[in-house]
Amino acid sequence: MLKTHHFRRLFLLASLALMSYIVSSPLFAADALEKIKKAGVLKIGLDAGFLPFEMRTPQGEWIGFDVDMMNAFAKTLGVKAEFISSKWEGIIPGLMTNKYDLIVSGMTINPERAKVVLFSEPYYDAGLMILLAAKNKASITSIANLDQKGKIIALKLGTTGDIFASKTFKNAELRRLDSEADAAQTVALGKADAFIYDKPFIEIFAASRSDKVAVLSDVVSKEQLGVAAHPKNKPLIEAYNAFLAGWRKSGEYDKAYKANFVDLAWKAKFPEGAK
Numbered sequence: 630m631l632k633t634h635h636f637r638r639l640f641l642l643a644s645l646a647l648m649s650y651i652v653s654s655p656l657f658a659a660d661a662l663e664k665i666k667k668a669g670v671l672k673i674g675l676d677a678g679f680l681p682f683e684m685r686t687p688q689g690e691w692i693g694f695d696v697d698m699m700n701a702f703a704k705t706l707g708v709k710a711e712f713i714s715s716k717w718e719g720i721i722p723g724l725m726t727n728k729y730d731l732i733v734s735g736m737t738i739n740p741e742r743a744k745v746v747l748f749s750e751p752y753y754d755a756g757l758m759i760l761l762a763a764k765n766k767a768s769i770t771s772i773a774n775l776d777q778k779g780k781i782i783a784l785k786l787g788t789t790g791d792i793f794a795s796k797t798f799k800n801a802e803l804r805r806l807d808s809e810a811d812a813a814q815t816v817a818l819g820k821a822d823a824f825i826y827d828k829p830f831i832e833i834f835a836a837s838r839s840d841k842v843a844v845l846s847d848v849v850s851k852e853q854l855g856v857a858a859h860p861k862n863k864p865l866i867e868a869y870n871a872f873l874a875g876w877r878k879s880g881e882y883d884k885a886y887k888a889n890f891v892d893l894a895w896k897a898k899f900p901e902g903a904k
Contacts (some may be wrong), residue, residue: 631633651715654843661730662706671703671710674729676717678810680833681889682735685714687698687897690861694889695733698752701881702872712898715805718787724859731865735827738788747863749856750870757790758826758831762816775823775845776800783821785811792849810821824825825849829890 665671675695682695691712701709711731712733724732724746737755761769769775775782780801784791785808794803797903804821806812813834815821818841824831828848835844849904858866876882 632883646764660864661859662864663866665730665865666706667707669708671706671708671731672684672697672713673699673710673727674715674723674732675734676720676722678808679735679897680825680830683712683733683894684830684895684899690898692895692898694753694885695729696737697889698876698882698886699733701729701876701885702869705872705875706868715796717785721857724857728858730858730862731768731869736857737741737827737852739792740857742857745860746857747860749858749866750853750873751853752873754851755853755854756828756851757793757825759845760813760816760826760831760835761843761845762819762822763841763843764819765822769822769845770814771845772849779821781821782814783824785812785826788826789850789852790827794825813842827852833893866897 675683675691677683677691681693683691683693685691696710696712698762699710699712715725715728715734717734720732720736721735721742723729725829730761735753735755736742738751742748759772759775776798778800782794782798782801782803784794784803784805786805791803791805800878801822804815807852809824809826810823812824812826813830816824817838823845833845835842856866856869858869873882
């Protein structure tokens with residue numbers, strides 16, 4: 630299992646390293662914004678399960694803050710939004726091979742990704758938090774307490790939580806999983822001591838399982854989320870940035886935030902939890 634994750638991690642890094650070649654390909658030279666308007670569809674790549682940004686109901690409906698935002702953006706372009714599911718480790722390669730026009734999946738803006746994709750202005754201020762198994766609430770009060778031999782830290786492969794843990798922890802075992810739901814559930818079941826991931830997901834998950842898990846203090850790092858496009862698609866990002874400014878000013882951003890982060894009305898569509 631560890632060898633498999635190591636290979637997949639190396640494959641992802643190799644894929645990102647090759648993007649500089651792909652970026653120069655004439656395949657992407659056309660103005661994507663005009664092509665989108667002509668086709669009448671804005672294709673969006675996302676990885677379901679990041680509460681409350683993007684979720685897919687048992688009936689196949691896409692819901693969440695990112696989904697609301699992109700439906701609103703598509704409307705300003707006079708097109709419809711089409712949401713395309715992608716595994717996280719393949720989401721940037723999918724963008725580069727023109728599988729979709731944008732990545733809108735709670736992606737943290739960081740220097741490594743900015744070498745490969747073109748980011749929008751930040752649309753959400755986030756940060757990493759640590760989810761603990763309830764049994765560890767009293768004994769683990771700091772990162773130092775967690776970084777011990779015998780401790781297991783669950784991570785979603787390829788995320789900023791994964792990057793943070795790789796740089797921070799020297800003694801604990803890092804266990805990389807494919808989804809945030811799997812990683813969080815591993816902690817809730819007592820099979821891992823902690824899970825490092827984005828604050829919104831951790832807070833919502835912890836609130837729904839307060840007898841099984843706890844949260845370690847406040848954020849361990851501050852981050853900002855952005856929309857990502859192919860570097861040659863600058864007009865599309867500029868259009869999104871203009872939309873975002875107007876969406877905030879109109880009050881619609883706050884309405885979408887309240888619906889997804891405060892009211893949590895989407896929970897009624899998931900009798901057994903979001904996936």
